[in-house]
Amino acid sequence: MRSSWLLFFLILVLAALAQWLLPWWSAAVVALLLAFALPRSGGRAFLAGFAGVGLGWLLLASWLHVQADGRLSHRVAELLPLGGNGWLLVLVAAVLGGLVGGLAALSGAWLRQALQPAPTAGQPV
Numbered sequence: 001m002r003s004s005w006l007l008f009f010l011i012l013v014l015a016a017l018a019q020w021l022l023p024w025w026s027a028a029v030v031a032l033l034l035a036f037a038l039p040r041s042g043g044r045a046f047l048a049g050f051a052g053v054g055l056g057w058l059l060l061a062s063w064l065h066v067q068a069d070g071r072l073s074h075r076v077a078e079l080l081p082l083g084g085n086g087w088l089l090v091l092v093a094a095v096l097g098g099l100v101g102g103l104a105a106l107s108g109a110w111l112r113q114a115l116q117p118a119p120t121a122g123q124p125v
Contacts, residue, residue: 003038003040004040004044004047004048006038007034007035007038007040007044007045007048007052007105008047008048008051008052009052010034010038010052011030011031011034011035011048011049011052011053011101011105012051012052012053012055012056014030014034015027015030015031015052015053015056015101016056016060018030019056025100027053027056027097027100027101027104028053028100028101028103028104029104031049031052031053031100031101031102031104031105031108032104032105032107032108032111033108034105034108035048035049035104035105035106035107035108035109035112036108036109036111036112037108039109039112040109041109042106042109042110042113044109045105045106045108045109046102046103046105046106046109047102048105049098049101049102049103049104049105049106050098050099050101050102050105051098052101052105053097053098053100053101053102053104054094054095054097054098054099054101054102055094055098056097057093057094057096057097057098058090058091058093058094058097061073061089061090061093061094062090065086065087065089065090070086070087073086073087073089073090074086076089077089080092
């Protein structure tokens with residue numbers, strides 16, 4: 001349980017730092033590498049990646065929305081079927097970022113499991 005929180009915080013911090021200088025998809029690379037390096041089950045890795053990247057995107061999108069008085073997010077929300085609701089756009093961005101991070105972390109956990117040698121007969125799993 002403790003290392004799941006560690007994975008969450010590492011993904012949150014390192015993905016935010018990576019996106020400071022790199023493209024948006026660098027968060028997926030960070031989540032994949034961290035989930036590969038820290039052994040977690042697929043479900044726990046997905047949740048840590050979803051929460052880490054999703055929370056990072058939620059905080060950044062909320063800050064940008066507030067700083068611009070919601071003008072830009074309102075205009076973008078009018079282009080999408082969101083009824084011009086800027087806060088709904090912030091929520092959609094957080095969910096999409098969370099899915100990117102969660103699926104990347106799940107891929108990292110599954111890649112680690114795929115590369116592990118198969119247990120031989122008589123060995124405990």
